[in-house]
Amino acid sequence: MTSASKPKTLVTGVIGADTHIVGNRILSMALEKEGYRVVALGALTPAGDFVKAAVETRAAAILVSSLYGQGEIDCRGFRDSCVEAGLGGILLYVGGNLVVGKQPWPDVERRYLEMGFDRAFPPGTRAEDVIRTLGRDFSARESGARIANVPTPREAFREAT
Amino acid sequence: MNAALLIDFGSTYTKVRAVDLDAREIAATAQGPSTVTTDVNIGLDAALGALKGRLGDLPRFRYRLAASSAAGGLRMVTIGLVRELTAQAAREAALGAGAKLVGCFAYRLTRGDVARIIDLEPDIVLLCGGTDGGDSAVILHNARALARSALDRPIVVAGNRDAAEEIAEVLAAARKPHVVADNVMPELNVLRTEGAREAIRGVFIRRIVHAKGVDRARERLDVLMPTPAAVLDAAELLANGVQGGDGLGELLVVDPGGATTDVHSICAGAPSVDGVVQQGMPEPFAKRTVEGDLGMRHNAASIVEACGAARIAVEARITQSLLEALLARIAADAGRLPESDEDVRLDLALARAAVGLAVKRHAGTREIAYTALGPVQVQRGKDLSRVRTLIGTGGVIAASAAPEAILRAALADPAEPASLRPKAPEWRIDRDYALFACGLLARVERRAAYELAMATLSGPSGERQRESCTACRPSSGR
Numbered sequence: 055m056t057s058a059s060k061p062k063t064l065v066t067g068v069i070g071a072d073t074h075i076v077g078n079r080i081l082s083m084a085l086e087k088e089g090y091r092v093v094a095l096g097a098l099t100p101a102g103d104f105v106k107a108a109v110e111t112r113a114a115a116i117l118v119s120s121l122y123g124q125g126e127i128d129c130r131g132f133r134d135s136c137v138e139a140g141l142g143g144i145l146l147y148v149g150g151n152l153v154v155g156k157q158p159w160p161d162v163e164r165r166y167l168e169m170g171f172d173r174a175f176p177p178g179t180r181a182e183d184v185i186r187t188l189g190r191d192f193s194a195r196e197s198g199a200r201i202a203n204v205p206t207p208r209e210a211f212r213e214a215t
Numbered sequence: 216m217n218a219a220l221l222i223d224f225g226s227t228y229t230k231v232r233a234v235d236l237d238a239r240e241i242a243a244t245a246q247g248p249s250t251v252t253t254d255v256n257i258g259l260d261a262a263l264g265a266l267k268g269r270l271g272d273l274p275r276f277r278y279r280l281a282a283s284s285a286a287g288g289l290r291m292v293t294i295g296l297v298r299e300l301t302a303q304a305a306r307e308a309a310l311g312a313g314a315k316l317v318g319c320f321a322y323r324l325t326r327g328d329v330a331r332i333i334d335l336e337p338d339i340v341l342l343c344g345g346t347d348g349g350d351s352a353v354i355l356h357n358a359r360a361l362a363r364s365a366l367d368r369p370i371v372v373a374g375n376r377d378a379a380e381e382i383a384e385v386l387a388a389a390r391k392p393h394v395v396a397d398n399v400m401p402e403l404n405v406l407r408t409e410g411a412r413e414a415i416r417g418v419f420i421r422r423i424v425h426a427k428g429v430d431r432a433r434e435r436l437d438v439l440m441p442t443p444a445a446v447l448d449a450a451e452l453l454a455n456g457v458q459g460g461d462g463l464g465e466l467l468v469v470d471p472g473g474a475t476t477d478v479h480s481i482c483a484g485a486p487s488v489d490g491v492v493q494q495g496m497p498e499p500f501a502k503r504t505v506e507g508d509l510g511m512r513h514n515a516a517s518i519v520e521a522c523g524a525a526r527i528a529v530e531a532r533i534t535q536s537l538l539e540a541l542l543a544r545i546a547a548d549a550g551r552l553p554e555s556d557e558d559v560r561l562d563l564a565l566a567r568a569a570v571g572l573a574v575k576r577h578a579g580t581r582e583i584a585y586t587a588l589g590p591v592q593v594q595r596g597k598d599l600s601r602v603r604t605l606i607g608t609g610g611v612i613a614a615s616a617a618p619e620a621i622l623r624a625a626l627a628d629p630a631e632p633a634s635l636r637p638k639a640p641e642w643r644i645d646r647d648y649a650l651f652a653c654g655l656l657a658r659v660e661r662r663a664a665y666e667l668a669m670a671t672l673s674g675p676s677g678e679r680q681r682e683s684c685t686a687c688r689p690s691s692g693r
Contacts, residue, residue: 063349071586073492091348093403098492098584098591106297107403111349122587 062114062192065107067095070128074121077150081117084181085188101128105135108144115145115188118171123154126165133170145191145201147184149175159208173206183207218242218274219660221652222259222281223442224429225249226288227473227550229258231266232652236277239666241647243269251285255432279436280655282445286427288315289419289441292337295321296344296353301374303496304399305343308373308408310503312415313444314339315475323353324360333366338423339415340368342382345375347401358382362389369418373399373411394418406497416440443503445654446470446608447479449668451501452657453606454481457665466604467637468650469574469625471566471611473549474510476573479503484579484597487635491581491592498597504577509569511562511611512549516542522568530564533557552614563620566611571624574599579635594635600627602637606672608645618644643672 066082068075075097082094093111095103104116116136120128129148136144148171153162159176166174172191175184190202217237223230227249233242245268247261267273291314295302302321309316318335320328332340340361344354354374361370362385369392372382379395386393394417397410416439424430424438432438439445446468456462465482480502486493508517519527519542528538541561545551553559579596605622612618619642627636649671656664 060348071584071591073586073588073591098494098586098593106300109350110297110300110344110400111346111403112351113349124587 061089061091063091063093063111064188065093065095065104065111065113065116066119067099067104068097068119068121069099069101069104070120070122070124071098072120072122072124072128073097074119074150077121078119081119081181081184084185085117088185101132101135104132105139105141108136108141109139113144114192115147117184118146118148120148120150120152123151125150125152129166129169129171131169136170145188145195146171147173147175147188149179149184151177163206172201175206176208179207216242216274218276219278219280219656220276220436221655222262222279222436223445223651224251224255224258224281224283224285224438225442226251226285229255229262230648231259231262232647232649233266233270233274233276234652234656234663234667236660236663239663239670241649241652241667241671242274244647244649245269249285251283251428255285255429256435259432259435278656278659280658281429281432281436281438282440282442282651282655283424283427283429283438284442285429288443289313289415289423290315290317290336290338291341291415292316292318292320292332292335292339293341294319294324294343294357295374296350297321299496300403301343301345301400304406304408305341305373305411307406307499307502308343308399308411309341309415310505311408311444311447311499311501312412312419313441313447313503314415315505315507324357326360329360329364329366332361333364337368338427339418340366340370341411341415342370342372343374343399343411345378345398346403347376347398349375349403351375351378351381354378355381355385358385362386362391366391369393369422371396371411371414371418373397373414376401392422404496406499408499412444416444439655439658442651443477443505445651446477447501447503447654448657449650449654449664450479450481450606452653452661452665453604453668453672457662460662460665460669462665463604465602466606467574467577467599467602467625467640468606468608469570469612469622470607470609471509471511471569471573471621472609474507474513476506476509476569477503478506478573478577480577480597480599480602482597482599482602484599484635486581486592486594487598487600488592491594493594495595498579502577502597504573506569506573506576509573511565511569512545512551515545515565518565518568518572521572527561527564527568530567531557531560533561559616562611563615563617566615566621567624570621574625574636575631575634580633581635582633596635598635600635600638602640605637605640605642606645606650607642608648608650610648612644613646613648618642641674643674645671646673647671 245265250258
């Protein structure tokens with residue numbers, strides 16, 4: 055973690071009616087090991103619960119996982135809910151199998167960024183890539199930027215062929 | 216005789232229980248009128264006079280301990296941040312401390328909210344918000360709003376510990392009586408209400424007892440807690456036992472009273488079957504709920520409303536017009552005890568309806584959610600299906616010729632599989648209304664209190680050695 059002050063709080067969970075918890079748990083453990091305070095909401099988490107947890111814990115970021123393809127429906131209006139709860143500027147990540155079937159990643163990413171997520175991570179992203187990006191984004195925020203001027207890692211992702 | 220005197224200053228009666236500490240039994244019970252509005256000593260003297268009549272002479276009591284539910288009970292307002300999180304945790308803490316919730320607030324208090332809090336005239340305000348290290352802006356805003364206001368009631372602060380010192384300074388500068396306790400939710404979805412419960416109890420002893428006029432009897436006894444807290448303490452004691460006494464394990468106490476129906480569960484309430492996903496905030500191990508609309512006397516009409524007049528009439532085997540007439544009579548005289556057969560049958564039907572609804576609201580649910588991967592069972596609240604013991608207390612159960620019929624209303628119903636109520640518990644009846652006394656006694660003699668509680672509850676067969684306990688005519692309300 056880059057910041058020397060108090061550890062930042064992150065909210066993680068798997069959104070919607072999705073029970074795929076393993077990847078999210080691995081990510082949460084890696085983040086914790088990195089020194090973050092992780093509020094892990096686990097599987098089957100409604101969008102509203104992410105926001106409520108972030109309000110109560112004054113979280114610096116919300117990391118949403120979705121594996122079952124229905125994320126587009128679950129994540130709609132997520133940023134709006136944050137704005138409504140007074141967390142308009144909170145850092146929002148989403149990652150996983152974000153759409154049904156095999157679709158070109160740039161399209162998928164664009165759709166999620168339009169929903170208000172700061173970054174979308176493709177399937178196969180490694181925890182260390184998330185951690186590195188998160189550190190850069192938090193540093194960038196200290197100097198007033200929304201996110202760091204670096205692309206979202208996608209080396210691990212191979213376009214569907 | 217090595218004896219203790221346990222007293223309940225209720226809103227209808229002043230109830231006294233003399234306990235033989237060596238024999239672990241209730242030596243005698245008696246009651247007098249409730250005289251909190253004038254001088255508590257009058258009702259207490261009447262009750263002690265009746266007790267003396269039964270015992271021949273009053274022993275020198277080693278302990279004189281009292282609980283109070285008089286003068287409207289312990290009225291509390293709770294304040295938290297997110298409604299389903301710290302605001303809910305604050306509610307659980309207040310209920311566990313035996314309070315009557317008169318107002319629950321979340322997020323930032325507006326000027327209107329503060330004015331409303333003052334209008335509600337709470338005895339204590341519980342101020343929560345933020346996990347430890349979490350949000351402190353809202354609880355600070357709310358502390359400042361209370362500090363600026365005309366509120367003169369004690370404030371228990373049990374929120375984000377990072378903000379606690381600053382809040383204490385703000386309140387002290389405004390000369391608001393306050394006490395700081397541990398956060399009710401130190402981490403997200405971790406409930407820790409014990410500190411707040413003890414702080415509330417402390418304020419109750421130091422200040423509320425005086426405000427309610429109960430301290431007129433202070434030189435004669437110690438008033439320790441609100442009566443519902445004493446019942447919850449007794450339930451915890453019975454469930455957990457003492458060293459060398461195993462306890463009853465997971466249990467449920469139902470207490471249909473004159474104005475409300477209380478339910479206490481002492482259990483984790485974890486899923487009783489595999490593969491169930493739990494949602495929502497974790498539940499307190501010792502959980503109390505109060506149904507303000509379900510009371511045998513002051514809220515008989517709303518029991519009927521909630522349950523349906525037709526069903527109550529059928530259960531009581533009376534016509535609907537007679538039901539209306541009887542309800543009108545109850546409304547006119549809340550102290551009324553059943554006289555005719557119809558009265559008795561109506562009370563039974565009302566008690567069954569109140570207990571059924573109260574336990575249904577207390578218990579969790581398990582429902583099937585359909586996901587892309589197939590059905591998933593989702594549990595919210597406590598699974599009570601494996602609760603081993605069901606205890607009935609309160610006047611209507613003690614007075615009933617068929618208390619088990621009332622308790623049966625608390626059980627799981629195959630027609631409502633989603634409601635996780637007890638399946639096959641053993642039942643026990645608090646015939647002498649002694650649970651509150653055991654809760655009080657537990658503060659000074661835990662083992663004696665436990666053994667007394669075990670001895671005084673009548674078991675599954677309903678029989679128990681009873682000699683001279685005809686003293687107290689059980690009341691319908693308290």
